[in-house]
Amino acid sequence: MNSGTLFFIRHRMERKSKGVGSMGIVLILFFILMTSGVVMADSPQTGKFLMRFPDVHGDKIVFVCGEDIWKAPVNGGEAIRLTIHDGQERYPKFSPDGSQIAFTGDYDGNTDVYVMNSDGSQVTRLTFPPDDDPVVGWNPIKNNIIFR
Numbered sequence: 001m002n003s004g005t006l007f008f009i010r011h012r013m014e015r016k017s018k019g020v021g022s023m024g025i026v027l028i029l030f031f032i033l034m035t036s037g038v039v040m041a042d043s044p045q046t047g048k049f050l051m052r053f054p055d056v057h058g059d060k061i062v063f064v065c066g067e068d069i070w071k072a073p074v075n076g077g078e079a080i081r082l083t084i085h086d087g088q089e090r091y092p093k094f095s096p097d098g099s100q101i102a103f104t105g106d107y108d109g110n111t112d113v114y115v116m117n118s119d120g121s122q123v124t125r126l127t128f129p130p131d132d133d134p135v136v137g138w139n140p141i142k143n144n145i146i147f148r
Helices: 003-018 022-035 044-048
Strands: 052-057 060-065 068-073 078-081 088-094 100-106 111-117 135-138 145-147
Touching: 052 088, 060 088, 068 088, 088 135, 100 135, 100 145, 111 145
Parallel strands: none
Antiparallel strands: 052 060, 060 068, 068 078, 088 100, 100 111, 135 145
16 A cells, blocks of 8 residues: 555544544445455455454454454554454444444344453453344443444
8 A cells, every 4th residue: 555545544534523424434444444455364264254344443443354353453464353252243343542342242142232352352241132232332422332
């Protein structure tokens, strides 16, 4: 990726707080994933899966591939798998300080809210059945997880 492309990406990401629409952010994140040369570690078959639900904090991007959560540098490099469960994970979102990741996990036939450290350690379940609880994001002031 050349410096002009990186400038464009950084410029667009800085505009996020200035009113860039959510569709614009999704397109930028998709562009980053497709052009950054992200290498998926620990799984040779990941090329068969679509990278989905990206979220960026600083120089890290978190996304779902093969129903597991992965983290990679925004500028490209090796992606590290953060979750290895039999169930499905979706909608990973960095906390405002980047130390935690909230996500929706489907482990028991019901989707619930989970949170883990940004290195994948200490996964904690926060909600319980009967309702599905997809993660939407974090409250930037109160540092609480927002879910539907």
